[in-house]
Structures are given as C-alpha cells and as structure tokens.
Amino acid sequence: MQLSHTPRATSAVFDDRNLVSSAGLVPVLALARSAGLQELAKWHLTLPTDKGANAGLKVTSLVAGMVAGADSIDDMALLRHGGMGRIFTNAYAPSTLGSFLRTFTFGHIRQLDAVASRFLGRLAATAPLLTTAGPGERVMIDIDDTIIEVHGYSKQGSGYGYSGVRGLNALLATASTKQSAPVIVAQRLRKGSCGSPRGAKRLIADALKTAKELPSGSSLRPLVRADSAFYGAEVVNAALRGGGDVSITVRMDKRVKASICSIPDDAWTPIEYTDAVFDEPTNTWISRAEVAEIPFIAFTSKKRSEQVSGRLVVRRIPDLNPGAENGQATLFDTWRFHAFFTTTDPEATDTVAADKTHRGHAIIEQVHADLKASALAHLPSGKFDANAAWLVLAVMAFNLTRTAATITGPVLAKATTATIRRKLIAVPARIACSARRATLHLPTAWPWETAWQALFAQTCGPPPAKTT
Numbered sequence: 124m125q126l127s128h129t130p131r132a133t134s135a136v137f138d139d140r141n142l143v144s145s146a147g148l149v150p151v152l153a154l155a156r157s158a159g160l161q162e163l164a165k166w167h168l169t170l171p172t173d174k175g176a177n178a179g180l181k182v183t184s185l186v187a188g189m190v191a192g193a194d195s196i197d198d199m200a201l202l203r204h205g206g207m208g209r210i211f212t213n214a215y216a217p218s219t220l221g222s223f224l225r226t227f228t229f230g231h232i233r234q235l236d237a238v239a240s241r242f243l244g245r246l247a248a249t250a251p252l253l254t255t256a257g258p259g260e261r262v263m264i265d266i267d268d269t270i271i272e273v274h275g276y277s278k279q280g281s282g283y284g285y286s287g288v289r290g291l292n293a294l295l296a297t298a299s300t301k302q303s304a305p306v307i308v309a310q311r312l313r314k315g316s317c318g319s320p321r322g323a324k325r326l327i328a329d330a331l332k333t334a335k336e337l338p339s340g341s342s343l344r345p346l347v348r349a350d351s352a353f354y355g356a357e358v359v360n361a362a363l364r365g366g367g368d369v370s371i372t373v374r375m376d377k378r379v380k381a382s383i384c385s386i387p388d389d390a391w392t393p394i395e396y397t398d399a400v401f402d403e404p405t406n407t408w409i410s411r412a413e414v415a416e417i418p419f420i421a422f423t424s425k426k427r428s429e430q431v432s433g434r435l436v437v438r439r440i441p442d443l444n445p446g447a448e449n450g451q452a453t454l455f456d457t458w459r460f461h462a463f464f465t466t467t468d469p470e471a472t473d474t475v476a477a478d479k480t481h482r483g484h485a486i487i488e489q490v491h492a493d494l495k496a497s498a499l500a501h502l503p504s505g506k507f508d509a510n511a512a513w514l515v516l517a518v519m520a521f522n523l524t525r526t527a528a529t530i531t532g533p534v535l536a537k538a539t540t541a542t543i544r545r546k547l548i549a550v551p552a553r554i555a556c557s558a559r560r561a562t563l564h565l566p567t568a569w570p571w572e573t574a575w576q577a578l579f580a581q582t583c584g585p586p587p588a589k590t591t
Contacts, residue, residue: 146552153582158245189520194500206554224509250529258342265487280507282316296330304537308333312511319352331365348484356422390415433466531574546571
C-alpha cells in the first residue's frame with residue numbers, strides 16, 4: 124500500500140459539518156437508552172450545586188466518550204465535532220464534565236455503584252452476557268486488584284504498593300462462563316499503598332448479589348476465584364454467606380506444608396500441562412505436572428464459627444533449579460508446589476477439574492489490560508473521589524461495549540474493547556437529512572458491515588409488532 128500519485132496535489136480542510144468519526148455511537152447510545160442509563164443516574168445520583176445538575180445527561184456523556192476511546196477529560200471533546208450535534212444532543216464540554224466529577228464524594232460514588240449494577244442487569248436483559256451450557260455449569264466470579272500508575276504528588280491517595288509503582292489501586296470483580304467473556308460486576312478504587320484484601324469482603328458481597336441477578340441458566344452456586352492475597356477468613360466467609368463457593372490460592376505456611384507432606388505418593392495424578400503428551404492407549408496424560416488433594420479445615424486459629432471445611436488441592440511440578448550445594452546433585456526429585464483451598468463438592472468437581480478451573484482465574488488479567496488500554500489509561504483528576512467515579516464510569520463503558528459486541532454475534536462477543544471500537548464504534552459516516560429523517564452514509568466495503576447492521580437493527584430498528 125502506498126500513497127496514490129494520481130492527483131497532482133493533496134490538501135486537507137476541516138470544513139465538513141455533516142461528518143462524524145464514530146457512527147457506532149448511534150446504536151450504542153440507543154442501547155444505553157433502552158437500558159435506562161440516563162434515568163438510573165437521574166434517580167440515584169444526588170450531587171449538590173449546579174455542578175451536579177442533569178446528572179443523567181452528564182453520566183451518559185462520559186460513558187459515551189469512553190466508548191468512543193476517551194481516556195481523559197480533554198478527550199471528551201470528541202463528542203463535539205462535525206455533525207455530532209445533529210444526531211446527539213446535550214453533549215457537555217470537557218470542562219463541565221470535569222467539574223461534575225470533582226463534585227463526587229464517597230457517598231455519591233456508592234450511588235454510582237448502584238447505577239452501574241442496575242445498568243448491567245438491564246443490559247443482560249437485552250443480550251446473553253452470561254450463557255452456560257446447562258444448569259450444571261458454574262458462573263465464575265474472579266476478584267483481583269491492579270495498580271494504575273500515576274505520576275507526581277498531586278494525585279490524592281496515590282502511593283507505592285506491593286508492585287513498587289506509584290499509583291492508585293483498583294479492585295475489580297468479574298463474572299464469566301466458558302461461553303461468555305467477562306463482565307465487571309463490582310469495582311472499587313483504593314489508595315495506592317493499601318493491601319490487596321482491603322475492602323474485598325464488601326466487594327465480594329456486592330459482586331455475588333449482582334451476578335445472581337444476571338440471567339445465566341446455571342443452577343449451581345457461583346465460584347469465587349482469587350489468589351493468595353485474598354486468602355483470609357473474612358473473604359472466604361463473605362463468599363459463602365453470599366451463596367457462592369471459593370477457590371483461593373493458599374499461602375505456604377507450616378500447616379499447609381505439613382498437609383502437603385501427608386499426601387500419599389500414589390495419590391498424585393498427571394494432568395494436562397506444559398509439555399504434556401496424551402497417551403491414547405491408556406487414556407492418560409504423560410506429564411511432569413501432577414495434582415492431588417486432601418481434606419482441609421481452613422483458619423483453625425479462628426473461632427469455630429469462622430473455620431471452613433473444604434479441600435486442599437495441590438499441584439506439583441519438578442523444580443528444575445533446586446540449588447544443589449557444592450556441585451552435588453540431589454538424590455531425589457524435588458518439587459515446586461502450588462496449593463489452593465476450595466469448597467466445591469468433590470463429586471461434582473474432581474481434583475483434575477478443580478485444578479483446571481482454578482487456573483482459569485488468570486482471565487481477570489485480560490480485563491485489567493483491557494481497561495488500561497482504554498478508559499483507565501489515565502486517572503484524569505487530582506481528586507481521589509473524582510478518579511473513583513471515573514473508574515465506575517469506565518466499568519459501565521466496558522460492560523456497554525461488551526453488550527454491543529455480544530448482540531452482533533459470537534465473532535466479536537469475546538473481542539477486546541479496542542477491537543470492538545475499531546470495528547463497530549470508530550466508523551466514519553456522513554449525515555444526510557430528508558423529510559425529518561436522518562440517514563448515515565457509511566463507507567462502502569466496510570469489512571464488518573454485517574455486524575454493524577445487526578447492532579443497528581436491534582437497537583435502532585422499529586419495535587417488534589405486538590402479538591396477542
């Protein structure tokens with residue numbers, strides 16, 4: 124591909140009043156309207172002064188800007204160009220939206236959390252966000268935190284956490300199934316220096332409540348997965364009280380090590396792992412990674428009501444760097460162990476299946492990367508509460524984008540936000556009006572025209588005829 128030499132001269136003029144750069148916002152905002160985003164924000168947000176007026180319109184503006192690719196307050200200006208004013212109304216200026224965010228306090232952020240959870244529930248009614256193969260498949264609730272890097276000392280609440288990076292700490296909970304990509308069911312912004320489990324008890328309760336209201340077709344308890352930072356009596360008991368099971372990595376303390384040592388040698392089962400080979404005649408895996416389990420009571424140092432009975436599932440792989448002393452090799456194989464605690468029923472989920480399911484927890488890292496490549500590339504304000512509100516809005520934009528992609532079919536249903544934006548949102552169009560009817564003229568031979576038309580037909584098409 125190269126620049127065409129046919130014209131003798133090339134010029135560029137910004138003078139087209141009927142051109143828009145993100146025509147995909149038309150069906151996406153129609154989807155947000157049908158899910159009641161503006162009304163939810165209007166009724167649940169009670170921000171003071173004139174800065175908090177018209178909260179529904181301002182929340183919709185911020186979410187729309189994030190869907191279109193904005194990752195800062197200044198980027199919200201992309202809603203006010205060309206013919207955007209002909210197909211959208213009340214797109215607020217970036218300065219107005221910045222003043223709106225700075226009005227938030229912690230109580231208002233919790234109100235915005237309520238808007239986000241109800242908005243997700245209504246989106247799930249328009250598209251199958253959590254689909255399962257049948258009643259015997261679980262919904263997975265993954266919880267983890269991530270550091271959003273910031274620079275300078277003016278960011279309120281920023282600090283150095285476990286990663287050694289200066290930033291703010293975002294705690295997220297996602298819900299997913301084998302057939303469906305994750306959606307975010309709970310979120311919380313915290314100080315950068317806080318520990319991972321801070322606030323996790325409340326977040327898990329919120330996440331389970333929201334996830335249970337989403338139609339999934341599963342009759343099993345949701346499974347809460349987390350890493351060892353969240354292994355504690357408060358977190359585990361919060362998940363159990365919320366109606367879920369847990370699968371959480373444990374820390375290798377003396378008691379866990381003693382339990383691993385008590386596992387018999389004949390209890391280990393090879394599993395599908397790196398460099399594993401499947402032996403068809405014996406129908407087994409030939410693998411250097413093996414799993415076993417043993418009954419385990421967690422938190423025995425706590426009072427009896429806080430102790431939890433379950434299973435300790437252990438995976439071991441050979442230690443390829445055992446650190447031999449004086450150049451002398453070890454006489455026996457040495458192993459590296461990874462153990463997690465789970466309350467799932469062993470008859471429904473055996474040892475191998477439990478281990479494979481637990482390893483799927485890494486899917487939440489993709490959500491972290493997705494958000495940091497879009498709306499969470501920056502935290503735009505110096506005020507902590509404004510950034511906390513920005514996180515909730517980014518989550519709503521993420522779930523809205525995921526719903527729009529799901530409507531188009533399975534091809535884009537699991538795509539990243541950047542891919543969805545490139546194929547469905549950032550589509551240039553020219554607006555033509557005739558007889559009080561606006562027509563969007565989009566590029567010919569657009570590779571994803573079918574998907575775009577499917578989204579447009581469901582969100583902007585005529586309502587279905589009533590049947591008796």
